[in-house]
Amino acid sequence: MAKIHLIGGEKGGVGKSVVARVVAQYLIDKNLPFLGFDTDRSHGALLRFYSAYTSPVVVDRYESLDRIVEAALAQPEKRLLVDLAAQTHDPLVKWMDESGVLELAAEAGYSLTYWHVMDSGKDSVDLLRRLVDRFYARLNYVVVLNQLRGDNFDLFEQSAEPARLQELNATVLTLKRLHEPVINKIDVGSTSFWAAKHRSETDGKGLGLLERQRVKMWLHHAYEQLDRAGV
Numbered sequence: 001m002a003k004i005h006l007i008g009g010e011k012g013g014v015g016k017s018v019v020a021r022v023v024a025q026y027l028i029d030k031n032l033p034f035l036g037f038d039t040d041r042s043h044g045a046l047l048r049f050y051s052a053y054t055s056p057v058v059v060d061r062y063e064s065l066d067r068i069v070e071a072a073l074a075q076p077e078k079r080l081l082v083d084l085a086a087q088t089h090d091p092l093v094k095w096m097d098e099s100g101v102l103e104l105a106a107e108a109g110y111s112l113t114y115w116h117v118m119d120s121g122k123d124s125v126d127l128l129r130r131l132v133d134r135f136y137a138r139l140n141y142v143v144v145l146n147q148l149r150g151d152n153f154d155l156f157e158q159s160a161e162p163a164r165l166q167e168l169n170a171t172v173l174t175l176k177r178l179h180e181p182v183i184n185k186i187d188v189g190s191t192s193f194w195a196a197k198h199r200s201e202t203d204g205k206g207l208g209l210l211e212r213q214r215v216k217m218w219l220h221h222a223y224e225q226l227d228r229a230g231v
Contacts, residue, residue, distance in 0.1 A: 002072035002110040004080040005142075005231070009117035010127050012086035015146040016117045017045030018183075019175060020083035023115075024050045025193040025219070026226050033078045035071055040085035049192050057082070059091045062099065069101060072110045079231065093134065102138050113140040120150045125159050132164055141170035142229050147177040173225040178218045182211050193219060 007020040017040070024046060027034045036054035038044035046054040058064040072080050084092065096102060105112060116131055118124030128143065143165060145153050156162070165172060185207055186196045196215045199206030207215065 002076040002078070002080065003231075004068060004072055004082065004110055004112045005115060006082045006084055006092075006112065007115045007117065008084035008089065008092075009115075009124065009144075010084075010086060010089045011119075011123050014117050014119045014124060015148040015175070016086075017083055018148070019115065019117050019144050019146065020046055020081060021049050021193065022175070022219070022222050023081055023226065023231065024053065026223055026231065027079060027081070028053075028194065029223075032231070033075075034081050035075065035078050037068055037080065037082045039083060039088050044083065044085075046081070046083045048190055059084075059088045059095070062095055065092070065095045066099070069099075069104070069108075069110070073108055076109065089131075102135075111140060113142055115142045115144060117144045117146055118156070119146060119148060120153050120155065122155055125156050125161060128156075128161050129159070132161065132168070137168055141165060141168060143170060143172045144175055145172065146175045148175075151177070171229045173229060175225065176218060176221055179211075179214055182207065182214055185211070186215075 005023065007016055007023065009016050024034070024036060034053060036046045036050055037057045038046040038054050039057055039059050041056070041058070044056065047056060055067070057067060068080055068082060102112065114131065114135070116128050118128060132141070145156065162172070186193070191199065193215065196207060197212055197219065200209070200212070
């Protein structure tokens with residue numbers, strides 16, 4: 001069965017694109033074929049860092065979004081990885097509703113998993129609640145607690161959402177914070193995480209020895225988390 005992974009969270013600045021990049025690198029390193037789709041018109045991260053695997057899609061054009069499902073049906077052996085820009089939830093849901101995307105899934109043989117990337121703030125918890133209220137058991141869920149801005153997720157833990165996610169057999173993952181100067185160097189160099197692990201400072205855009213080691217340790221933990229998600 002083809003798997004469509006929607007990497008979202010709606011709120012800007014929570015690290016959705018970093019998560020999409022990590023998942024893309026995970027699939028490459030695990031030799032799992034995939035196709036990427038990027039909805040960010042201005043500075044799409046998947047298009048920038050994994051251009052060989054990625055195509056742009058426009059969320060307010062049905063014929064553009066249709067390509068995601070059509071690709072899943074045409075190439076069921078490949079994962080479909082969709083990086084959702086901020087403020088794309090409403091047009092995406094409208095397309096799904098009016099096109100019967102969820103209703104077609106079981107019949108046509110594909111699954112949809114929504115990855116809700118969140119920071120430790122209340123907005124992320126509220127958006128998660130709205131997402132689950134809207135779709136409940138009609139979607140699969142992976143919730144990513146991204147330590148980009150902090151590691152205190154008490155607001156999430158004390159909410160009703162962990163219990164609801166457990167009822168839905170959702171997966172909750174933690175993405176550790178990567179040292180900010182390192183991620184900045186990777187972004188400035190427009191390098192993949194593979195290149196970040198292997199290119200030294202002598203390559204111009206590479207990292208120092210211990211910086212590369214920090215990336216390796218960070219990815220190792222991230223991959224352990226992704227193993228649990230059944231990507």
